[in-house]
Amino acid sequence: MGTDADKAILNEKMKAVSDLPTGGRGVVRLLRGGEKFTHRMVALNFTPSVEVTVVQNYGRGPILVTVRDTHIALGRGEALKVLVEVSDIGTILVFLTNK
Numbered sequence: 001m002g003t004d005a006d007k008a009i010l011n012e013k014m015k016a017v018s019d020l021p022t023g024g025r026g027v028v029r030l031l032r033g034g035e036k037f038t039h040r041m042v043a044l045n046f047t048p049s050v051e052v053t054v055v056q057n058y059g060r061g062p063i064l065v066t067v068r069d070t071h072i073a074l075g076r077g078e079a080l081k082v083l084v085e086v087s088d089i090g091t092i093l094v095f096l097t098n099k
Contacts, residue, residue, distance in 0.1 A: 015086050018063060018079035020054045026084025027051055033081045041082065044072055052084055 014029060028050050031038050045067045046052070055071060056064040062073045074082070 013085050013087070014083050016080045017052060017054065017065060017074065017082045017084060018057070018076055020052075020057065020084070020086070022054055022057050024054045024057075024086070025051060026086045028082065029085045030083040031081060032083060037078070037081060041078075045070065046082055052082070 015026065017026070020026060028046055028048055031041050031046065033041070050067060053066045054063060055066055060076075062075055063079045064071060064073050065079075066072075
């Protein structure tokens with residue numbers, strides 16, 4: 001699994017999809033929910049190692065994301081339960097393009 005330091009670094013880079021800005025990208029690492037929720041997310045292609053791109057996040061209301069070339073609207077509660085690993089480069093690029 002890795003050392004405690006590795007886990008701490010991974011946890012620093014993990015965010016809920018709801019925390020990503022418009023244009024933000026991440027790779028699905030964890031679905032935090034019950035069996036029903038997990039089955040729904042897998043049916044929508046939210047599987048481990050798949051890239052998620054936030055198309056629209058106004059800070060309230062649903063979040064529009066792209067997963068495997070498909071646009072999906074997630075409620076805030078759902079987006080809070082999908083954890084993604086964000087790369088530093090992706091975060092820098094989003095920051096630069098949003099200025």
